[in-house]
Amino acid sequence: MDDMREKLRRFIAEEILLEEHSSVGDDMPLLESLDSLGLLTLVAYIEGQFDVEIPQGDLVPGNFSTPLAVEQLVRVHLAPAP
Amino acid sequence: MYDADVIVIGGGPAGATLGALLGMGGYSAMVLERDIHPRHHVGESLTPSTTFVLQRLGFLPKMEEAGFVHKRGAAWTAPRGPLGRFVSIALAEFPAPDAFQDYTYNIERDTFDALLLRHAAERGAKVLQGARVQEVLFDGERAVGVRVEVVDGHTIDLRSRVVVDASGRAALLGNQLGMRRKDPNFDQYSLFAWFEGLEPPPPGYEGYLFLHFLDLEQAWAWQIPLRNGVCSVGVVTDKSHFLENGQGMDEFFWGLVGMNRTLAHWMRGARQTRPWSVDPDYSYLNERFIGDGWLLIGDAVRFVDPIFSSGCDIAMFCAAYAYDAIDHAFRTGQEQEAFERYAKTIVDGVSVWYALIQEFYRMKNIFTRFATNRRFRPDVVRTLQGNLYLPEAQERAKLLLDAMAQANRAVSADPANLLRPGALRPVG
Numbered sequence: 001m002d003d004m005r006e007k008l009r010r011f012i013a014e015e016i017l018l019e020e021h022s023s024v025g026d027d028m029p030l031l032e033s034l035d036s037l038g039l040l041t042l043v044a045y046i047e048g049q050f051d052v053e054i055p056q057g058d059l060v061p062g063n064f065s066t067p068l069a070v071e072q073l074v075r076v077h078l079a080p081a082p
Numbered sequence: 083m084y085d086a087d088v089i090v091i092g093g094g095p096a097g098a099t100l101g102a103l104l105g106m107g108g109y110s111a112m113v114l115e116r117d118i119h120p121r122h123h124v125g126e127s128l129t130p131s132t133t134f135v136l137q138r139l140g141f142l143p144k145m146e147e148a149g150f151v152h153k154r155g156a157a158w159t160a161p162r163g164p165l166g167r168f169v170s171i172a173l174a175e176f177p178a179p180d181a182f183q184d185y186t187y188n189i190e191r192d193t194f195d196a197l198l199l200r201h202a203a204e205r206g207a208k209v210l211q212g213a214r215v216q217e218v219l220f221d222g223e224r225a226v227g228v229r230v231e232v233v234d235g236h237t238i239d240l241r242s243r244v245v246v247d248a249s250g251r252a253a254l255l256g257n258q259l260g261m262r263r264k265d266p267n268f269d270q271y272s273l274f275a276w277f278e279g280l281e282p283p284p285p286g287y288e289g290y291l292f293l294h295f296l297d298l299e300q301a302w303a304w305q306i307p308l309r310n311g312v313c314s315v316g317v318v319t320d321k322s323h324f325l326e327n328g329q330g331m332d333e334f335f336w337g338l339v340g341m342n343r344t345l346a347h348w349m350r351g352a353r354q355t356r357p358w359s360v361d362p363d364y365s366y367l368n369e370r371f372i373g374d375g376w377l378l379i380g381d382a383v384r385f386v387d388p389i390f391s392s393g394c395d396i397a398m399f400c401a402a403y404a405y406d407a408i409d410h411a412f413r414t415g416q417e418q419e420a421f422e423r424y425a426k427t428i429v430d431g432v433s434v435w436y437a438l439i440q441e442f443y444r445m446k447n448i449f450t451r452f453a454t455n456r457r458f459r460p461d462v463v464r465t466l467q468g469n470l471y472l473p474e475a476q477e478r479a480k481l482l483l484d485a486m487a488q489a490n491r492a493v494s495a496d497p498a499n500l501l502r503p504g505a506l507r508p509v510g
Binding site for chain 2: 018031032033034035036037038039040041043044047048053056057059060061064
């Protein structure tokens with residue numbers, strides 16, 4: 001799981017924010033740095049890297065507001081079916 | 083009694099392809115071209131599928147010899163993204179089963195069209211340039227030839243068993259028979275020129291066609307790398323935007339370029355090397371495109387919008403299917419049946435292009451979502467490869483379009499969805 005967090009942080013830093021990895025904090029606001037291609041690049045990365053499908057209905061501000069929110073979104077979809 | 087089996091009006095890619103195929107098939111074809119080639123033309127990027135037709139013509143070695151830029155994929159940018167962010171698709175990712183090369187071409191149309199027309203002559207077609215067809219001649223309902231101005235003011239009548247209108251946007255027969263209609267949904271306008279000194283794309287993306295979305299409804303720009311470091315850059319908007327604007331072309335063009343951060347940055351050192359070309363009267367269709375003794379092919383049938391580089395794809399596949407129809411008609415005498423089959427094939431294929439263009443404009447983000455989603459990406463790539471005239475391609479495109487329409491409805495109904503236009507407005 002921490003591996004997931006690490007990968008996600010690195011991708012957000014390098015591919016989405018185009019910044020150094022160290023500067024991405026849990027609560028850093030993401031939406032003001034995100035354009036549509038950034039959002040969809042991130043979603044495609046999540047789907048490919050963690051083998052999940054993010055439903056279109058989940059593409060709402062609450063799920064992408066911060067790196068932590070994105071992480072939680074991934075966890076929800078990673079959770080094994082009850 | 084006939085001057086040729088087939089008279090083809092127009093020597094662009096559609097007319098030249100048909101002329102070459104007829105010559106190769108042992109028929110006498112006369113291609114009447116209004117201009118003297120080479121001449122400039124819009125539409126400088128090919129779909130992958132056109133390589134099948136070019137191969138059938140035996141024309142690919144000449145394209146390699148000419149050194150046309152290899153197009154290995156397409157990429158697109160968003161208006162306010164960080165500099166240099168783009169999403170891309172590579173042709174090599176999901177090749178058609180019968181693909182024999184993982185690239186297609188970007189083409190300077192003056193060179194390409196002139197070479198292809200010469201190729202048609204070499205394959206046996208009789209090519210006349212500077213020959214302005216004034217009208218198609220009819221005997222009752224049946225097209226029997228053309229009246230053509232060969233020297234200023236002097237016309238001759240030429241007779242043939244079949245007349246094919248490949249006159250492009252001029253839509254000669256469409257206008258003569260009053261069949262040409264403005265497209266009810268689109269009224270697109272484009273302005274383009276050639277430039278030197280654009281920032282080169284990142285390594286690995288040389289030859290890619292770049293589309294840049296602009297911060298304006300229905301508007302985008304193309305960036306097509308050509309030979310010798312030249313790039314064609316064009317802007318497409320709804321015509322009303324240009325007309326209302328009242329600006330000069332320079333101001334209008336650079337104003338639109340400024341509506342995409344990446345494009346503006348890549349063009350900051352660009353020098354224009356060719357005068358502006360305007361394509362003012364874009365989107366139309368013909369109510370009918372076959373009749374007794376006549377067929378329309380290529381742009382003469384319909385033109386909508388250049389977003390997916392479908393122009394030459396439609397031109398060359400129309401020509402190939404028209405050849406099959408004419409050949410069948412000549413062999414069996416069953417012209418009506420053969421032409422009706424041609425019409426159905428073309429209408430089905432062109433309708434798919436049209437639906438794709440509509441879906442794209444309805445919500446660009448949905449298109450990007452599908453292109454980047456693992457489940458749909460192969461279908462998006464395969465569909466954009468072109469040749470949408472085969473049943474399996476139409477089936478695939480239909481499923482894709484249905485899914486996109488459904489996604490569109492869902493996003494439209496959800497005020498919070500980030501795929502809605504303008505939902506994400508990054509700062510700086």
